[in-house]
Amino acid sequence: MPELPEVETLCRQLHRRIAGKIIADVESMDPKLPNIKIKGQKIIAVRREGKTVAIVLDDGHRILIHLRMTGRLLWQKGRDRPRHSRWLMSFSEGHVFLVDPRRFATVKVTGAKAINPDNDLLNNFDRDAFLNGHGKSKAAIKNILLNQRAIAGIGNIYASEILHLSRISPWRRAADINKTEWNKIFCSSRRILLGAIEKRGTSISDWRDLYGRMGKNQNELLAYGREGKACVNCGDMIIKSRQGGRSTFYCFRCQK
């Protein structure tokens, strides 16, 4: 699933590809997605906002694309529609297809006012505000990491990886985590996310970059998807269990 590193990868590729270009056409192939009447607008920039792709136009509007579970953006020179194409933005040089088998992805246009969230770990993260808001919460740390209003960009795969690297149990209450451990979580988060960006994301099933290539971070995972395999820290077995309706992977022995 596209989380922060995957969306960051896409935004960087998309920015290089379409910034400064003029939109020739926009088309929706799915009644769930809006038919946007935007033509002749110039793309100023493509930026990531949490897990959202924000395409900034020269009139100040932004097109916000959220890929949810199985959404992908694909650049093609030709207009032949890939299977499961749901939405399309065309340029004289080629086309950006939104491909999404499960149709969870969303597209919307918002006004000029850009949101500048202070909860994105890689952009202006306000650690004090985060700890004031969530540091005393009784919720499990994994659920806090997955809460996009608390901290933007982390999804199920990287939450497991971050807690494994931090050696903190996903079941620990936020309120029971001390300052040293919070530091460990913040450091691990940056390390995991930046490392995954370098590898152009984690291609476990659906994820592909703008050019249809797999990422390489699936080879780096130490917790997610490794149930029954040995923990690289202590040799004990990685456990898979259910937390908040999703699977959680962790080491019972070394994640405290």
Add this chain to the structure above:
DNA sequence: AGAACCGCCTGCTTGC
């Protein structure tokens, strides 16, 4: 406040 569940969706895997 927080946990648990649902609906949105479709493709893939599993079990009989």
Add this chain to the structure above:
DNA sequence: TGCAAGCAGGCGGTTC
């Protein structure tokens, strides 16, 4: 082989 059930889960919503 075939078909149905189960599973995957981000996010917004409701309920307990």
